Amino acid sequence: MIENKDQNKTDLTQMGEFGLIEHLTQFLKPQLESTIVGIGDDAAVLDHSGQKTVVSTDLLVEGVHFDLAYMPLKHLGYKSVIVNLSDIYAMNARATQVTVSIAVSNRFPLEALEEFYAGVAMAAKIYKVDVVGGDTTSSTKGMLISVTALGVAQEEKLCYRNGAKPNDLLVVSGDLGGAYLGYQVLNREKEVFKVNPQNQPDLDPYSYIVERQLKPEARKDIVDILEKLEVKPTAMIDISDGLSSEILHLCKQSGVGCNLFEDKIPLDPTVISTCEEFKLDSTMVALSGGEDYELLFTIAQEDYPKIKGNPNLTVVGHIAEQAEGAHLISRNNAKIPLTAQGWNSFAKA
């Protein structure tokens, strides 16, 4: 009864490009004063008078950045926006507008795009950003998403990657490794499903890490907390590729080294138990896992009392002179050079 199933689906070719855009964007009305004109003209018009504008962009490709086998389209729409907002917050700026473009092959019915846009709209509502433009087009294969986010900040608030100084403290928000482990769990269930499609996976024990993978949040709240605490980070970056890789970016651009303490890396209990189950080293997962979208930043020593005891923030190490290099100080006090892949496992042995 394939025909019956298809009756509920709307073929994109019936819509026409302009009808499709109008339909999908009807609920994406501007909510900010800085959005003068949103979707519907050659370009959107924004008013960020007196503040600096920040811009960030990401391109996401099906089969490379996401797998529709376990990524619901609504979550994908949400996550596509979040990953860009995270870059804006990593500048210590406030996100204001996004543009969202998608290309899909004709195997996607209208309802699939509606799901995707529902996720986009939810992220826009929760993070208080306006969707002010985009492009909807066809692809020869699969789904592609391009998101550009804009934000604003007073010049003196902006945090770059190059401001870390020796003796600054290295701080991370939240906990690490969850998104990567969530991916491992989902991937295992996908393999089980391939063998036995009747099998209903029990994801309850993994709900925290699965959510970290499927519906990550960007740390808008950290920008607010830092302002309230009157702390301006000396350098900041978001953790999209794993702690190790981001620390190395920050050290390289600041011209410094660092010591990261293994026993300080914040891990959720689910991350620890799932690492045991999968026989993975939890430190390795936190260092290399990626997609956590937490913030990594450095602060002057004198600001430590301000952040001390804040449940959202963990001091994981300190900045050193460049000549000292970037190291992980292991639980047994070994000094292991950090590499973009986590650490050099040969050096550890």
Added chain:
Amino acid sequence: MIENKDQNKTDLTQMGEFGLIEHLTQFLKPQLESTIVGIGDDAAVLDHSGQKTVVSTDLLVEGVHFDLAYMPLKHLGYKSVIVNLSDIYAMNARATQVTVSIAVSNRFPLEALEEFYAGVAMAAKIYKVDVVGGDTTSSTKGMLISVTALGVAQEEKLCYRNGAKPNDLLVVSGDLGGAYLGYQVLNREKEVFKVNPQNQPDLDPYSYIVERQLKPEARKDIVDILEKLEVKPTAMIDISDGLSSEILHLCKQSGVGCNLFEDKIPLDPTVISTCEEFKLDSTMVALSGGEDYELLFTIAQEDYPKIKGNPNLTVVGHIAEQAEGAHLISRNNAKIPLTAQGWNSFAKA
């Protein structure tokens, strides 16, 4: 000797993502005062203080929007930027920054990306915009390009699509139909090449229209000309989808009708001769062809003396009441309803 041929090509997998981005963007240094920070941090930082920011974005997919069989990568890089700048100029704004993202499959060597970025850099230099961000990633198939352009304008200069009034004059820049015919010529040569790869096409007689297709220009100069002439269009749009479709957008959003005069549509002699060769109606080609990236705008009657005689601008009709509808007035004075596909050919018969 396939091996020898490959020795000169650099495999992308050798580069690593960060090395690749650094390599490709090394010549894209900021040239504008408004670009505070370009590529290299979580986001770019821009200063458009006191002016409105305008934003536009496009997603281009290989096999849908371009064909690498006859589109050299350098031209593709150039065109990808141009099509977005055109949207900024259509707001009567000045383009300032772009972000350029690409996804490519591993069949593309580094040298291909270098060619693409050389085209991007050329467009940035000629149009005086800064490339301030982007994303370089892999795709499972083919090449995808996403460009977002930003610009600025004083609020009172901005031209929207919804300001056209009855009796306003309908004006186009340059001439129309060339890009579509250039595509027809290139497509014909591609088919010839498939049958006989030894055949060397003689594109000399078609150089104008082939260039219109492969290396279009955005009408930055029109924004300057209008300022110098002290003319502010009542409405403006760029001609990316063909004159007819753009007129209908403008009429719909302004709540007006119009009369477009067939004998006023500006056509290059090469367009006329090539239409004869391909047995195409030149009016149909101008109305539906697309990709010319000229500007379509309306001006108040009283501004006519200011633009009269300007070789860049042609009055092609006038705005009417909405109830009158949107029509083409043919050479033999027939009144034919305009449709998004050019005109309704059944109605004409």
